[in-house]
Amino acid sequence: MNEDETLSVGIADLPNQRHKIVSRNGAALTLMLCGESGLGKTTFCNTLFSTTIKPHMDIETRRSKHMEKSVEIEITKAELEEKNFHLRLTVVDTPGFGDFINNTGCWESVVEFIEDQHESYMRQDQQPDRTKIIDMRIHACLYFLRPVKNGLRPMDLEAMKRLCKRVNLIPVIAKSDMYTRHDLAMYKTRIAQVLDYHQVNIYKPSMDEGDPVFQRQIQGIINAMPFAIVGSEDDIQTADGRTVKGRKYPWGTVEVENEEHCDFKQLRNLLVRSCMLDLIQRTEDIIYEQYRQEQMQVRQYGEPKLRTIDNSKFKEEEENLRRRFTEQVRKEEARFRQWEQRLIAERDSLNKDLEAQHVQIKQLELEIDRLKLNSSSRKR
């Protein structure tokens, strides 16, 4: 056996073996889209996979969802195939997230949903038959941001603080074609600073591969964070006659896949090319494992999950109910007191009547006695 043959069946071939296994089996990726309504989540998702994964919500449904004032979880599944690679994609949308005047705690149902998926996997993993496990653990959460002067809205910061503990969090600046180059650069720096200062642990791809080309790719992805993205499902003509996905304005065109215009390509590389397996592996090895260990420390085997999240929306509702109940009790007590006083007054007046009648009877009895006395003295 020569040296080349030794290498081709040895450790050096392991990445190829892994590549073959993954190519044969395909992959299952679950993406979550988080962010307020109208930031282009649906458009981005459809642009990313070059097909209509999610239909757009019609105006009527959007309006009625606004009235419900709650965060929903909407799941879309799709099977994609490219160059014999089979991808089972699940997209989890969160309509209603951050859409209200008071958004306190709107992240709680989202965090709870993510935890429930870890919980469900953990329970299935503890069963004797593990061949039919349904795994809905979220591999990446794309958090759509509308930047403000100081970087981030407090609600977004609070939400991301919680989410980053349970999922690979990827913040993105939505509709970045709406900002000037200068503003966008400033927002990127500020957002990165705020996240760093508040120790929001966003997803960073692993660099530990020996391949320098791969390392350069990963470095490019890291440098582009937080990604400024543009989404479009429409084909447009550029000035030089190319047909590309983009957005047309009176002042020019924005090309989705042009790295000079936005970071769409870097984000796509991360999600579906260079880092998809890293996202899946990190979810399994680090995030799920941490959840499992935390639960094992506070629960006995088979015990139900402790509800650690106190949903502030429910708390508010509970508080309102309690207030309404106290008010009702107060009103009823006042009514009973009035009623009691009326009864007492009636009793007193009846007693007075009784007393008067009693006096009258006494007087009549005296009168009778007097008359009897008179008649007997007259007889004598």
Ligand SMILES: Nc1nc2c(ncn2[C@@H]2O[C@H](COP(=O)(O)OP(=O)(O)OP(=O)(O)O)[C@@H](O)[C@H]2O)c(=O)[nH]1
């Ligand atoms: N300027 C600009 N507009 C965009 C971009 N992406 C989407 N839009 C537009 O923004 C509007 C809302 O986009 P959607 O993709 O429906 O937004 P969404 O976040 O899914 O909204 P909901 O369905 O309400 O949750 C549409 O008119 C899109 O064409 C973008 O990158 N730049």
